[in-house]
Amino acid sequence: AQSVTQLGSHVSVSEGALVLLRCNYSSSVPPYLFWYVQYPNQGLQLLLKYTTGATLVKGINGFEAEFKKSETSFHLTKPSAHMSDAAEYFCAVLRLHYTGTASKLTFGTGTRLQVTL
Amino acid sequence: DTAVSQTPKYLVTQMGNDKSIKCEQNLGHDTMYWYKQDSKKFLKIMFSYNNKELIINETVPNRFSPKSPDKAHLNLHINSLELGDSAVYFCASSQGPHLTRGEGARTRYGYTFGSGTRLTVV
Numbered sequence: 254a255q256s257v258t259q260l261g262s263h264v265s266v267s268e269g270a271l272v273l274l275r276c277n278y279s280s281s282v283p284p285y286l287f288w289y290v291q292y293p294n295q296g297l298q299l300l301l302k303y304t305t306g307a308t309l310v311k312g313i314n315g316f317e318a319e320f321k322k323s324e325t326s327f328h329l330t331k332p333s334a335h336m337s338d339a340a341e342y343f344c345a346v347l348r349l350h351y352t353g354t355a356s357k358l359t360f361g362t363g364t365r366l367q368v369t370l
Numbered sequence: 371d372t373a374v375s376q377t378p379k380y381l382v383t384q385m386g387n388d389k390s391i392k393c394e395q396n397l398g399h400d401t402m403y404w405y406k407q408d409s410k411k412f413l414k415i416m417f418s419y420n421n422k423e424l425i426i427n428e429t430v431p432n433r434f435s436p437k438s439p440d441k442a443h444l445n446l447h448i449n450s451l452e453l454g455d456s457a458v459y460f461c462a463s464s465q466g467p468h469l470t471r472g473e474g475a476r477t478r479y480g481y482t483f484g485s486g487t488r489l490t491v492v
Binding site for chain 1: 401403405410411412414415418419420421423425426460464481482483484485486488
């Protein structure tokens with residue numbers, strides 16, 4: 254079974270500081286990994302994804318993540334936090350349904366990012 | 371144009387009532403989903419339909435009945451609502467074929483989510 258673990262349900266950083274949100278995965282096959290962001294009272298927006306190829310993935314709003322197979326990790330980073338980055342962030346792993354006609358996203362428990370002045 | 375749209379956005383109802391949430395996608399995707407986000411923000415899949423056929427049913431009480439009249443619509447009907455049904459329900463869609471690698475793999479691009487329906491049962 255595939256799963257993801259997000260370490261830290263709440264992360265607080267100062268504006269301009271480095272953002273690091275941690276995600277570790279468990280998968281018996283090469284995983285497809287995603288980061289989604291949820292702003293207050295809004296839906297889920299795709300930040301970035303790792304499928305194949307380059308292990309350093311760049312996403313929207315200056316975020317990036319690196320797939321590290323040896324560490325089973327897919328941590329999300331941003332060099333300089335902005336107030337507008339305050340949101341809930343979800344790491345997820347994709348699994349194909351055995352019928353081949355659907356797939357399933359398994360989410361981590363989320364990390365709330367707070368950005369202070 | 372909204373890619374995945376859900377209605378209503380907010381729904382407040384009393385215990386025991388029956389309610390429906392509608393979802394429509396204009397992306398031409400062939401698979402649609404319902405996810406539930408509980409009060410602790412945990413997201414979990416409930417159902418998946420592919421071309422009107424139920425594919426995934428994740429041990430959801432049978433008070434929840436999804437219906438897909440065509441591949442662009444997936445509605446969720448809930449009977450005899452309970453307090454524990456209070457949550458945010460997200461509709462999503464993805465494009466097949468649902469291969470995760472190799473030529474033609476498109477599901478690897480993930481899903482498009484709707485903006486959610488906040489259901490409050492009082």
